[in-house]
Amino acid sequence: MKYPSYLNLLETGELDLRISALYEILKSCTLCPNKCEVNRLEGEKGLCQVTNRPMISSYGPHFGEERPLVGVNGSGAIFFTYCNLACVYCQNWEISHLGEGEVIKEEDLAKIMVILQVWGCHNINLVTPTHQVPFIVKAIKIAAEKGLNLPIVYNCGGYESIETLKLLEGIIDIYMPDIKYMDEKVALRLSKIKRYPQVVREAVKEMHRQVGDLVIEGGLAKRGLLVRHLVLPGDLSQTEEVIKFLAEEVSKNTYLNLMDQYRPCGDAWRYPPLDRKINREEWEKALILAQKYGLTRLDDRRARFWF
Secondary structure: OOOOOHHHHHHHOHHHHHHHHHHHHHHHOOOOOOOOOOOHHHOOOOOOOOOOOOEEEEEEEEOOOOHHHHOOOOEEEEEEOOOOOOOOOOOOHHHHOOOOOEEOOHHHHHHHHHHHHHOOOOOEEEEOOHHHHHHHHHHHHHHHHOOOOOOEEEEEOOOOOHHHHHHOOOOOOEEEEEOOOOOHHHHHHHHOOOOHHHHHHHHHHHHHHHHOEOEEEOOEEEEEEEEEEEOOHHHOOOHHHHHHHHHHHHOOOOEEEEEOOOOOOOOHHHOOOOOOOOOHHHHHHHHHHHHHOOOOOEOOOOOHHHO
């Protein structure tokens, strides 16, 4: 058994079958739970605004990620343009809402992956990949044929199709979803998506089924689930429900990055209390809740300025 796992699928030819299945979905796109059912291969656009080619904003070593991803040389981040959510407070507003970026070929995306490896990055970090999965998997195959052997990180908003996730089994080494909220009305108002709590619960459980708890070797993440949860002002993020879900339905050994860095961006000023940062009391409550439910694997780069 080779590692990373996608090298095994490359050898057996399974990777080609997955690529074909994913591009077939684009003919009536149901890659994500939005289920726009447009023919993206013919240039039709759904909510994500991306058609039949990869679209990226930037790439390079990223040192602001979780410690097991960053290591010494950084995480090899590729920022994909647009998103399958429409969060009113998105901190990458220019990329996700305004479409900052350029259309490239799958071969160019593969070259970027190889370049990041040559630069010494410890992984390939796919930032907002959900709506561009077919192009990404094709690029992984091309890059693997050229010597790519880094873990693949799927850095997403948690609004994932189980069908698509199953096609990613054995390709993705590290799943890194956000769990944004546990209230359907809040998700619809702030991210413009339906059934988010139900969808993210099933998606995270499927991710954990595939890769298990996060495995760290020599200080670097190799395989597993890493969950992010951004604490929002006024408990719009329902932090207790998120933590309780992870502890009781996924694993108490879940590696969790509780994030305190919320700041008003985009249209946040229109949605109080999103027009302010979180306060110390809100942050301390989140930490106490993690302790209450027995989640002890918290990313150690969190909230240093509070103490």
